């Protein structure tokens with residue numbers, strides 16, 4: 501991908517552990533006619549359904565931190581590149597959390613492998629409710645960000661997704677003010693630490709729906725959205741992307 505100044509907003513769906521062959525194919529068909537002039541569309545299905553995505557960019561939700569070998573159950577970044585994935589999410593809070601305990605060091609190793617295999621890493625960061633209530637949200641996000649992005653990160657091989665854990669799947673998106681403050685903060689960190697950091701896309705994720713999309717997507721430094729629940733219905737997902745035009 502060649503980086504251009506007018507990089508479109510990225511509307512990315514994270515299906516998590518949902519959908520099946522039939523619904524994945526039907527979703528892909530519904531995406532056949534979407535307008536790609538203003539929005540870059542991306543779907544990240546569970547591994548078995550990735551290749552059913554033919555009408556938008558395709559991505560994975562995770563990859564192994566290892567190159568190849570005896571890692572039962574893992575899927576490598578090179579395998580994802582082999583099936584023409586454009587993007588791979590790394591460090592989602594559901595993987596940083598207790599069930600998988602991924603540290604920022606592991607997230608950085610994964611992001612590096614994604615980049616080394618010619619794909620774009622979507623590096624997720626975000627604080628828990630407890631951390632926010634303790635006034636630590638900015639420190640937590642800064643720490644995760646600086647430890648999770650590889651040294652050779654650039655706007656054309658990495659996207660940041662700010663997903664406050666308390667807004668994920670709760671139906672309660674962060675307020676415009678909270679989103680704006682955090683995205684501006686992340687922008688400053690990127691400007692100081694990443695080549696061309698002012699151009700790296702920063703997505704917001706957490707209860708993005710058709711009815712709040714226009715407000716969230718029009719905030720400065722919000723360069724797209726990472727969508728969970730509302731990405732399971734093509735109609736809702738497309739409505740979110742269309743909100744970019746409004």
Ligand code: 13P
Nearest residue numbers: 514668669706707728729
């Ligand atoms: P929801 O849109 O369901 O809140 O999920 C957000 C998310 O985790 C996307 O990665």
